[in-house]
Every structure is written in structure tokens, then in C-alpha cells.
Amino acid sequence: MKPVTFNNTVLRDGHQSLAATRMSTAQMLPAAPILDEIGFSGLETWGGATIDACLRYLGENPFDRLRALKKAAPQTPQIMLLRGQNIVQYASFPDDVVEAFVRANAAAGQDVFRIFDALNDIRNLTTAIKTVIDCGKHARGEICYTTSPVHTIDAFVHMGVEFEKMGCHSIGIKDMSGIITPKVAHDLVKELKSKIGIPIVLHTHDTAGLGACSYLAAIDAGVDIIETSIAPFANGTSQPDTARMLALLDGHPRKPDYDPAKLQKLRLHFEDVYRQLSKFTSPANERVDSDILVFQVPGGMLSNFRNQLAEQGMADKFDEVVREIPVVREALGWIPLVTPTSQIVGTQAMMNIKFGRWKVICQPAQDIALGKYGKTPGPVNAEILAMAEKQTGKKAIDCRPADLLDPGLENYRKQCADKGLPTDDEITVLYAMFPQQVEALVKGIPPAEAKSAPAKQTPDPAPAPAASSAPARPHTSSSPASGSRTHMVLSINGERHEVTVEKLTK
Secondary structure: OOOOOOEOOOHHHHHHHHHHOOOOOHHHHOOOHHHHHHHHOEEEEOOOOOHHHHHHHHOOOHHHHHHHHHHHHHOOOOOEEEHHOOOOOOOOOOOOHHHHHHHHHHOOOOOEHHHOOOOOHHHHHHHHHHHHHHOEEEEEEEEEOOEEEEEEEHHHHHHHHHHOOOOOOOOEEOOOOOOOOHHHHHHHHHHHHHHOOEEEEEEEEOOOOOHEEEEEHHHHHHHOEEEEEEOOOOOOOOOHHHHHHHHHHOOOOOOOOOOHHHHHHHHHHHHHHHHHHHHHHHHHHHHHHHHHHHHOOOOOOHHHHHHHHHOOOOOOHHHHHHHHHHHHHHHOOOOOOOOOOHHHHHHHHHHHHHHHOOOOEEEHHEEEEEEEEOOOOOOOOOHHHHHHHHHHHOOOOOOOOHHHHHHHHHHHHHHHOOOOOOHHHHHHHHHOOOOOHHHHOOOOOOOOOHHHHOOOOOOOOOOOOOOOOOOEEEOOOOHHHHHOOEEEEEOOOOOOEEEEEEOOOO
């Protein structure tokens, strides 16, 4: 059997998971040629929260970052993480905006697109996958791994078969929480290999300390590629360290040959960068935390919950809130916990403890119940669905949510023109997702973070969505107990999330 190969994530998920996605292009460029020389199967450099972080915190054009890294590391395919119809934001976008984003990204040099949907609803992935293939690029369909009564190996294998039928070039198992066990990793890879003929990639985190062991089990089962990072942007809530995985494979017939001297050189560089980003790092994200196996929330979310609850005077409610997360997840159809669903479930769990279970429901949770994010893996609790329908006056939908959206690209282009901004596809698609930040970038207005250095922060594995840049504290305009609306700006998993909550009556 041929050697397994590694993708390296240090320039994307490594610093997103451990340093709030704050690594700048200037900090990456010295390492890029060395990464390129090692011979990894791919370098994950873009997507996820990096685009938001470039615009919101670093004052960088993310497309310029991509071009710079392509020039610095031309031999190794570069990989991005794409949230399907959500692109790199939280709401769904019309098909023409998704298509324009993919085309612009492909033209700027992107090679591989990891395409996932938070609900594993393949309908939300069809436009992105088709466009990637039409651009002559590599489409990697991602299976969001989680556990529940409806998430079985058979269900995941069926999804993999569908990806191959759609023309995907490879399949990724995306274990965003680091909860896949060695036995499951082995069995899932083995079953997928028996049913499909395209390469399989396993992506996990070492949050619960299982990542390296699960990689080893998947390698024994025939997985083609695993994803590792470079310490200190490795282990903990990030991917296992590359040198560590090579040591685990010592003597194994599938061990790849990567230059240890070059890996050590990279470690020294990134240790310096890690020190430079110290105000965004935390021991809470570096340690093994087995609580993740119970609550199944993404890396970093539990520690952030403690800080968030303290800000709201609910520090003593931590255990209650995290125990409520599985309750909310089940009621909303056993949805996987990955952006944006992890933020929504976390917010609703907080609401349930603060105001009483389902007495107040946040708008995004209503939208999940009504099918606006797509088809949930399991049935939504009938009582919650009825409450959402009554409160909104709308019935649940069963079509692909984007089918209800009118084309939007030319409208965004006009908005750019009206503000005196460039109207090329790159700026237009960025403006569609991050209007304020793009306008500031083009007009040379420094991001708020650059104007004044912040004090040491709590872990922030992904930057804030465009919905709000306000302080992460609740803003209440009226009492929920009276049945009126409450507006809150919350920070869940380090991401600020603006919600309107309402008291629902049965």
C-alpha cells in the first residue's frame, strides 16, 4: 500500500484554532517556501475564518494573501474551506454570488475547495461543487462528522457515494470537534474505501486527545491523506503536529518521507510567531479536554462559555448551560455542531437556562426549525416547530433554501459602485459578505484592532461575523417575560453573534 500523505493546516486551521486567526500574511511568507519544499499534498491557507480576520482585524485583502502565498509556494496545491451556500459567512447567499466567489477564488490561484454544509444537506453544496468543477479545480466534498441516533456509518457512506456521483475529486471526513474515535475512524474509512474510488481525507482536531490515534487507525484502514499542523500551532484544539505523527508512524509501511530538518526550521519560525500572537492564545486551547466527548462542541467553545457566562452574571450556570447543549441539538433535529450551527445551539442553550427552556427562542434557532438552513439530519421537535411557525406566521419549508433567493450579484455590484468602490468580482463578493470591512479596506481606514492594541483576550478560535462588532454583552430593550423582543449580542466560540430573541407562547 502506498504511503499516506499529509496536508498541512498551519496557515489556516492551525492559527484559527489556537490564535484567533490572527496570523498575518507577513508572518506566513517566510514559512511558505519551506512548506512548499517539504512535499505535502496540500497547504490549507484560505477560507474558514481567515477572510473575515483579514478584513476585520488585519486590514488585508484576502485575495492578495492568496496570490502572495501562491507565489511563495507555487508547487503545492492550496486548499480553502468553503461553507457551501454560506460561502464564508453565516447566512445563505444566492447561487450567482456563490458562483462568482468560486470563480474569483479559482482565478486568484485556489486549487482545492473543501466544501461542507453545517447540516450535511447536499442540496446546499450542489452550486459550489458544480462551479468548482466547471472552473477545472479540485472539489472535495466534506462529511461533517458527529454522533447521534441518526448519524451512522451507513449514513456517512451514503453521503460519500453521493459526492462521488456529483463529480467530487475526493471526500473529506471533517471531524470539527475532535470526537472521532480510532475504531470509528478505521471502520468509516474502510467502508468508504469499499464503496467509492476517489481519495479519502481525514481531518480532525486533538481537542480530546484522540486525533493522532484516530489518524493512525484511519491510515491502517487505507485513508489517503490526513491533515496535520506545525507546533506550536498544533495539538489541543488544532490538528496533531506533523513531527508527532511522523514519530507515531515510525516503522509503519505507510510512513511518508518528510524532511525533519525542514520541519524543525518551521517550528522555530512558528514559535516566534506564536509569541508575537500571545494575546490571542490561551492554555485552555492547548490542553486535552475530554469534556468535548460529552458535549460535542467545537474546540474552544467550552472555555469561551465560561467567560461569556461570567460577563452575563451567569458564571454559576456553566454546568447547566453545557448540559443544555445536547437538549437543544436534539430538539433541532440532531444538527452537527459546526459554524454556524454551533453558535446557534450555544446561544439557544444560554437562552434556555436564562429564561427557562424554550421560553425565549433566538431567531436563528427558529430558522433552523423552519428549514431555512436546510434539511436537518433528524426530525425537529414537533412542539418547537409549532412554536416557531406560530411566532413567525410562516410554515416550514422543505425546498433548498437558496431556491427562494433572487439573484443578488448585480445588486451588490451596484452597491459597490454607489459607494465608489471597485466593481470587479473579488471586491463585489467580499462586499456581499463584509460590506463595512470591505469599504474600510478600500478607503484605507485601519481596522479598529490596528488603532489600539487590545488587552489580553480570551480564546477566539474564529473572528466575528459581519452581523455586529459591538461588545459581547447582552443589550436588552424590553423584558422577555412580557412577550416582547430582546436584542442580544453574544460571543459564542469566540464569535460575536447578533440575535433577536422573543418569548414564545404555545
